Amino acid sequence: MTTPAPSSRSVIVTGATGGMGGDFVRAFAATGADVVASDLHRSSAAGEELAAEVTAVGGGRVSFVPADITSDDDLAALVEHATATSGGVDVLVNNAGIFMDLGAKRPMTEVTNDVWDQVMTVNARGTWQAIKAVVPAMRARGGGRIVNMASSTVYNGVAGFVHYVASKAAVDGITRVAARELGPDGITVNALAPGLVETPAAIAMNPPEYLQRAAQGRFIQRGMVPGDLVSALLWLAAPESGFVTGQTIIIDGGQLQA
Template structure:
């Protein structure tokens, strides 16, 4: 696919080395954007950057823990040095239950570990706020910007055992709506995408085949969801075609949830 609707824009995709983040980064790159990807594994990021960059433009990989404000500041500074600005932010980095360990993370709410709760919130919610805060000056100065946050369809499904994760993804919806009102007058839109159980490397590595197949059976489109299924919506939200869409959460889950 080759399209120029994001040409001269610079996109930062957190958690861009694998799964949904990588698929979105690749699509934004294909549509003309210069792309920065961040994550916590240098090897994973380097490999992803090499796979995404197939034209005359390079993808810039930067190791960054989005729960760390100083690392975010340093990352955005490097992106500015390279490309001059960041005006598309995809807040994709997140901790899922399996990153903590399912046996510990999927306990009833009264048995959850406080440190695990704080860890999930620091990445899934606070990290989005801090990344948006750091790139906003670039968006405001040119009166144009796009912030796209990744939530989850678990918010609408009301599943138990995993309260910290579901709560964090619900907070993303609230953050999206409130932030949209703060930055709209500066030409910046803020929207969220809520995927279902997407077949990323993390999901496949932890053998969620049975759960994935069961969810697919009750979806309006009865098939598994893949990272590439999210990329088109993200590219649209980043483009001029969605310039009057803000504060919205779009479920991209094949009809797993309807709301």
């Protein structure tokens, strides 16, 4: 085990091998932070590849630990790894969620109870479970930063995704409760609510005309990319941002107001 430098930041990014996670891992590593990238066990090969690729660039150390965010045991092992390799956990980027695996959009009358439960279990319960898992380590460190991944779909009630939208509304609520309960511990909890980000998942789920219409309808008239979230994410995760909490920041290039 290597002893971490006292100033090094320890960051966990879940959903690291998805469309957005890799950009978040790269951004934190570029600041010199130690990053534990995590995703489902089935994504281990991609995760190991990502860790090797980012480590080779230089900056902070990156490792991959598989964890299902609905498993308390997996999450405990994830936190244990971060603690063993970097001395604790300073930042949790609670990015994992069922998005790509939602499949085609469908009317709410055709969403089955089983699919509803699955999406809520991962996106809502899993988000809360990941928070629960890091809290003891953050308390031990004297504070921390948690950034959840919500969605702008909550505010325009996008059609075809009732279960997903409900799950992200839950993330919004969890963010507020966690911010209130964890504030006294110096832990801030915020959420980013991205608009339509052109990740492989969004591209697979929406016809090109839909993405084009979204891009042209924004105040900032172009497609949104994961990098558009990075500056806000790093800001919310920074030690200096200790007075910003309980907020959901919509980042969509002005899509909602357009």
